[in-house]
Amino acid sequence: MAVKLHAGTLSCSTTLVPLLLSAVLAMPVSAAGFDVHLMDSAGDGLANAAVVVRTLDAEPDRPDSPRVRIDQIDRAFVPAAITIPVGTEVMFPNKDDIRHHVYSFSEAKTFELPLYTGMPARPVHFPQAGIVTIACNIHDWMLGHIYVVDTPWHGLSDEGGRWESPSLPAGRYRVEVWHHGLSDGRMTLHEGELAAGERLKLDSTLEIQSGPSPRRAPRPGRRGYR
Ligand SMILES: [Cu+2]
Known part of the structure; x- marks a missing residue:
C-alpha cells in the first residue's frame, strides 16, 4: 500500500510528524479485491x-512456480481440478495398487506417462497457459483439469x-x-x-x-x- 503524506497540508509542528505518520500506518486497511x-x-x-x-x-511479478501433485486414488484424480502458474511442475503419484496410464492431448500440454504404479520418475512441466485435460488410457471415466495461468x-x-x-x-x-x-x-x-x-x-x-x-x-x- 502506498501511504502519501503531503507536507504542505501539515500545519503542525514538525515534531508531531513522526507521531502522525505512525498513526496513519496503524490505520486498518481494508483489502481491495x-x-x-x-x-x-x-x-x-x-x-x-x-x-x-x-x-x-x-x-x-512472475508468479511462483511451485511443484504440486495430483494423486490417483480409487481410480480418480485427486484433486480433479487445480489452477497452477505457468512453469509449475506436477507429479502424478499413483496411490492405487493397479496401473494407470496418464495422458493429455490438450494444446497447452501434450504428455503421456505410460502404464505405471507408484511415483513417476519425473514431474511433468507446464510451460504454457491454457486448459489441460488429463485422462487415463485404462479407465475412461478418469478425468481431471489443470488450469495453467499466467498471473x-x-x-x-x-x-x-x-x-x-x-x-x-x-x-x-x-x-x-x-x-x-x-x-x-x-x-x-x-x-x-x-x-x-x-x-x-x-x-x-x-x-x-x-x-x-x-x-x-x-x-x-x-x-x-x-
Ligand atoms: Cu487408470
Missing part, C-alpha cells in the same frame, strides 16, 4: 471453475461457487472464468478499475456444456478393468 460467486444454469453453485485475475496496468492471482471456486481474491493493489483488472465446459473455455466476468480498499462483488451464471465435475468411477464389479 474481488468476491466472485458463480452459478450454473440450474442456479446451483458452480464448483471447480478457475477464476483468473489479470492486471491491465503493468506486468505483474499470480487465481484459484478455484468452492462447492458453493465462491472464490475470494487475495488483497490487490488499486488498479485496472480483468477477471476471467476458465472452465472446460464453457464453449470458448473462458469468459470475461469483469473489466475495470478497482479502487483502494474496494471489494467488488461479481455474480455470474454460466452456461456449462458438459458436467462441471469429472465423472466418478463406476461401482466395483460393474466394469472388467482393474
